[in-house]
Amino acid sequence: MARLAVLFVAHEAGELAEYRLAEDGEQVSSSSVSSSSQPRSSSSLLSVSSVISEESSSIASSVQYDPDSDVSQYTNFLQLGDRATQVLAAVNVFSDTEPLVLNTITITLDTSVSSIEGLLLYDSFGRYLGRAFRESSTTYVLNVKNSNIIVPKREDYSFYIRAQLKTFTSGGVSGETFRVSSVTVEGDGEWSSRSYTKGSSDTFPQFQTARSVITSIDSPGPGNEPLAGGEDVLIGTYRFEGDQGDGAADLEVTAIVFHLTLVGGVTVANPALSSQGLGIRHSCSTTSTTVITCSSIPDYIGSFEDGPIVLELYGDVTVPEDALKAALGVNINQPGSPGSAGAITWSDGSTSFTWVPFGSPVVRGTYFEQ
Helix, strand or coil: CHHHHHHHHHHHCCCHHHHHHHHHHHHHHHHHHCCCCCCCCHHHHHHHHHHHHHHHHHHHHHCCECCCCCCCCCCEEEECCCCCCCCCEEEEECECCCCEEEEEEEEEECCCCCCEEEEEEEECCCEEEEEEEECCCCEEEEECCCCCCEECECCCEEEEEEEEECCHHHCCCCCCEEEEEEEEEEEEECCCCCEEEEECCCCCCEEEEECCEEEEEECCCCCEEECCCEEEEEEEEEEEEEECCCCCCCCEEEEEEEEEEEECCCEEEEEEEEECCCCCCEECEEEECCEEEECCCCHHHHECCCCCEEEEEEEEEECCCCCCCCEEEEEECCCCECCECCCEEEECCCCEECCCCCCCCCEEEEEEEC
């Protein structure tokens, strides 16, 4: 895990490429120096230097690295057709008795997932270890017996896992929910040749497959504005961005629950939703004094067909004349999860989802105050 942290720091500093080259160069230099202790003439040293340089270039060119330096793990949607998803699991192997020569790595999912084509494994430096293939409905195995991967005695060895997903047209399925349930490594003791099996006991994030995904939600309006009462007043602006994936996948928002902050007796009535620049309103309901629900949002308002959408919330705002302090704010609060509905319902063209992979609140609207 420490190596993964170093990798992340190097990425943030913009020095990832230099770090990886330095790692490879250090290993080649060390093995080359130890290959001989005999003194050499200057001409032979030049020759050996050339050989080392060529070997270094050859080794560096044969090593494959993960092109994505983001190794964060969190519950998210995985878009069908992605050839290397975000990290599904990161695993730490420790051997306290002797160095361990790895033979196989077995990944078990909590359920069968039709959309997964294979699992890609990388070490803590981002070096590609290989592709694990499906052995049973929930099990994937990578054979590394001849890869000379050694877990040092009493030192951590870390690796992480990404997935290759099928496209929707090649058998990928929208709405599959899963997580890595366990990871097991098997190997032989370097000194004793004794067989060892090490298993993980971590809880890994949950994921759900989708044809299209919402990638961000924010408020393009100012953080604060003066509060004014009146009819059909703009009380919130929210921008949604997404990736529609395959061409036939129509990404759209179909329902939103807004939560109101009301200060000084302010009230909101007759709420309605629109798309910026459209001029057509879709009526919403006030389910309590502080909750507005916009259901059955039509596609001409909620569809991403023409790109990102900016949704505007309107309402009749009443501000008491005798209020010493009055304020109004409208937020989208609950992100939800694969097993719990949040404030936003959306469709990827095949499946209706009730959660988004963001924090809470999902987005804060403009805060109006006098």
